[in-house]
Amino acid sequence: MNMSEPAHFDIGDLRGEMRHDEPMARHVSWRAGGVARHLYRPADLADLQAFLRRTPATEPLLFVGLGSNLLVREGGFPGTVVQLVGALAELRMEDGLIYAQAGVPGAKLARFAAANHLCGAEFFVGIPGTLGGMLAMNAGCYGGETWQQVVRVQVLTRSGELLERAPQEYDIAYRHVVLRQAHEEFFVGAWLKFEQGDVEKARQEIRALMEKRSASQPLQQPNCGSVFRNPEGGHAARLIERCGLKGRQIGGAQVSEKHANFIVNVGGATATDIENLIGAVQATVLQQTGIELHPEVRIVGERVK
Numbered sequence: 001m002n003m004s005e006p007a008h009f010d011i012g013d014l015r016g017e018m019r020h021d022e023p024m025a026r027h028v029s030w031r032a033g034g035v036a037r038h039l040y041r042p043a044d045l046a047d048l049q050a051f052l053r054r055t056p057a058t059e060p061l062l063f064v065g066l067g068s069n070l071l072v073r074e075g076g077f078p079g080t081v082v083q084l085v086g087a088l089a090e091l092r093m094e095d096g097l098i099y100a101q102a103g104v105p106g107a108k109l110a111r112f113a114a115a116n117h118l119c120g121a122e123f124f125v126g127i128p129g130t131l132g133g134m135l136a137m138n139a140g141c142y143g144g145e146t147w148q149q150v151v152r153v154q155v156l157t158r159s160g161e162l163l164e165r166a167p168q169e170y171d172i173a174y175r176h177v178v179l180r181q182a183h184e185e186f187f188v189g190a191w192l193k194f195e196q197g198d199v200e201k202a203r204q205e206i207r208a209l210m211e212k213r214s215a216s217q218p219l220q221q222p223n224c225g226s227v228f229r230n231p232e233g234g235h236a237a238r239l240i241e242r243c244g245l246k247g248r249q250i251g252g253a254q255v256s257e258k259h260a261n262f263i264v265n266v267g268g269a270t271a272t273d274i275e276n277l278i279g280a281v282q283a284t285v286l287q288q289t290g291i292e293l294h295p296e297v298r299i300v301g302e303r304v305k
């Protein structure tokens with residue numbers, strides 16, 4: 001990676017795993033993209049706190065879960081990616097609420113809720129991200145949204161201080177979550193509330209949602225879910241399809257034939273192919289319909305010079 005700082009980072013007595021010049025294609029569901037200068041996978045919450053306490057405030061940090069909504073440009077991420085999946089994995093009942101750490105995957109959360117006779121978590125099953133990513137994105141589907149279930153969240157500040165925050169402290173909307181006081185903080189857990197209900201019905205709903213997804217989404221090809229946010233009162237997929245863009249390809253990136261709001265990696269796609277295709281779809285939709293589409297996927301890192 002052509003960056004000014006040397007590719008080393010002394011982790012001393014930290015218990016997690018540090019990698020250098022790590023290809024992010026291994027960690028994002030598009031299976032494409034550049035490298036991270038460092039990638040740290042903490043051993044647990046205490047280890048993550050210790051990591052943050054000793055990381056210089058100038059080091060750019062990017063917290064990631066399963067990378068199911070993320071693209072790192074070919075020029076790479078010039079800082080440390082902190083990966084929580086597999087690390088912050090606690091999941092338990094606490095005073096009638098579910099406490100889950102940020103690395104818990106959506107499907108695990110949905111099944112844990114059903115096993116505890118709770119309903120309303122079914123929609124999480126089809127979102128292939130972690131709770132941390134779902135909190136950051138206010139992920140949702142089929143009428144459910146992550147923050148509708150949140151009683152309070154647990155965050156770590158940039159300097160490693162552990163805090164609890166209430167939903168009222170955030171601006172929350174469709175795929176939008178911003179802390180009102182602009183501090184750099186990261187989600188490490190949340191307490192979620194669900195209603196008691198018919199578990200068998202919840203399990204059936206989970207099965208039905210899985211079937212619905214595999215019928216309508218190109219799950220066999222690397223993708224990042226819906227690329228664009230739905231414009232107000234409209235559907236990004238319908239607009240893209242109406243503009244004749246299904247099957248449009250740049251390099252190894254293609255607008256899915258199965259679901260027009262998905263871009264799939266048909267083999268060897270680069271982050272640039274994907275980003276160029278995103279731009280081409282935006283330009284065509286704007287030209288033909290006058291509607292501006294905005295990406296839902298997060299694109300980070302340096303462009304190749």
Ligand SMILES: Cc1cc2nc3c(=O)[nH]c(=O)nc-3n(C[C@H](O)[C@H](O)[C@H](O)COP(=O)(O)OP(=O)(O)OC[C@H]3O[C@@H](n4cnc5c(N)ncnc54)[C@H](O)[C@@H]3O)c2cc1C
Pocket residue numbers: 029062063064065066067068069070084102126127128129130131132133134135136137138139140141185186187188217219223224225226298
């Ligand atoms: C097949 C498929 C279907 C999908 N369906 C849906 C759907 O129905 N609804 C939907 O909303 N999304 C959907 N998605 C998109 C994606 O799964 C969600 O956005 C999910 O919330 C991302 O979680 P993640 O852990 O993978 O986050 P990542 O992709 O790793 O990160 C996404 C963003 O969240 C930030 N982030 C991650 N963890 C933290 C943390 N602990 N603290 C602070 N910031 C953090 C990252 O920095 C990044 O900006 C789908 C994706 C795929 C591949």
